[in-house]
Amino acid sequence: MAQALGHTIVEPTPSLVQLVSDERWVQGCAGVKIAGSATLYVNNKAQLTKEGDLLFTRYGISGLAILDLSREASLALKQGAACHLTLDLMPHYTKAQLGTLLKRHIDTTRNRKLSRWLHGFLNKKLVPIILQQSHCKAKAEKDLNTKELNRLVHAIKHLKLTICDTKGFKHAEVATGGINTHEIDAQTMCSKLIDGLYFAGEIVDVDGERGGFNFHWAWSSGIRAAEAIASRYDKKKG
Numbered sequence: 001m002a003q004a005l006g007h008t009i010v011e012p013t014p015s016l017v018q019l020v021s022d023e024r025w026v027q028g029c030a031g032v033k034i035a036g037s038a039t040l041y042v043n044n045k046a047q048l049t050k051e052g053d054l055l056f057t058r059y060g061i062s063g064l065a066i067l068d069l070s071r072e073a074s075l076a077l078k079q080g081a082a083c084h085l086t087l088d089l090m091p092h093y094t095k096a097q098l099g100t101l102l103k104r105h106i107d108t109t110r111n112r113k114l115s116r117w118l119h120g121f122l123n124k125k126l127v128p129i130i131l132q133q134s135h136c137k138a139k140a141e142k143d144l145n146t147k148e149l150n151r152l153v154h155a156i157k158h159l160k161l162t163i164c165d166t167k168g169f170k171h172a173e174v175a176t177g178g179i180n181t182h183e184i185d186a187q188t189m190c191s192k193l194i195d196g197l198y199f200a201g202e203i204v205d206v207d208g209e210r211g212g213f214n215f216h217w218a219w220s221s222g223i224r225a226a227e228a229i230a231s232r233y234d235k236k237k238g
Contacts, residue, residue, distance in 0.1 A: 002179050002203070006193050010205040012169075012177030013078050015071040016214075019085075020165040021060035025132070029056035029125045037091040038065045041084050042076040051091055056125075061085070061161060067210050071176060074166050087159040089122065089130075099153050106149075108142045117141040122156070130155045174214045178205040188228035189221055196232075198225040 003009050037051040038061075052064035066085075076083050090098055105120065114136065118127045134155035138148040169175060179199055183192050189204075191197040200221040208214045 002199070005191075005197065007183055007191070008180040010177040010180055011078075012175040013071075013074045014166045014169050014172035015074055015176050015207050016067045016173035016210055017070045017074065017171055018057070018062040018167040019060050019066055019070060019073055019163045020167060021161050022164045023162055025129050026056055026060060026161060027058050029123075029129065030058045032056045032123050032125050033063065034089060034123065035091075036065065037088040038069060039086045039088075040069045040073055040076075041086065042072070042081045044082070047072055047076075054087060054089075059167065060163065064210065067173070070166060071207070073163060075176065077163070077165060083163040085161045085163060087161060088157045089126065089159060090156055095153050095157060098156065099149055102149055102152065106141060106144050110141050112141045114138055114140055114144070118152075126159075129159065133159060173210070174202060174207050176205070176207050178203050181205050187224070189225035190228060198229060200225045 033053060033055045035052070036054045037049055038054060039049040040047045048069055050065040050068040052068065054061065054065055055063035073083050093101065102121065105117075115127050115131060117140075118130065122130060130152065134151040136148050136151045136155075138144045166172070181204060184190070184199055184204060185192060189198050189200055191199065201218040202214070204221065206217055206221075208217060
């Protein structure tokens with residue numbers, strides 16, 4: 001309707017939304033939830049990093065950290081860019097600290113399988129993926145050396161997950177895009193093209209991060225529009 005009245009529409013995309021991956025390994029980790037961080041790469045260039053919950057699902061990945069970077073991922077995917085995440089499963093340790101932590105727990109007298117040894121540090125569903133992506137050649141705890149340990153550390157702090165899509169508007173908490181803000185008076189929310197036409201909320205090309213900012217925008221823009229309309233009515237009435 002706004003477009004029919006002459007307004008420019010910035011094409012919407014899903015935001016604060018779960019991300020989809022076509023990698024098979026993620027299905028085996030479905031249900032695993034950890035506190036970590038995620039870095040979004042667009043065409044192999046790091047864009048931003050967010051820390052928070054990471055929730056692995058059958059379709060890909062969700063969680064607070066993922067929702068926080070989904071806007072940029074959604075926009076990049078719409079433009080046809082290649083996207084992937086690197087997940088830090090232990091973000092509160094530096095590589096050096098994590099290496100020291102792992103090394104401290106190596107018992108060279110034990111022949112425990114490496115997968116069993118890693119269960120003490122990671123969710124057991126994630127262990128096979130770490131071993132696969134690390135290309136670690138050690139088979140048992142006693143076989144670990146500095147080189148193999150560094151491989152494990154890198155994989156734990158840089159677990160790669162390719163992203164091919166989002167879960168779309170149906171699952172998104174908000175959307176980017178909407179009526180171009182340059183065509184709206186920010187003080188009154190009145191259209192600059194059609195006198196007496198007011199807008200508020202998500203229909204306008206405004207979207208915020210997670211944490212109540214989108215609710216705040218909906219309420220504050222609604223109040224601005226309502227006050228402007230009431231003032232307009234009072235002037236006509238007077």
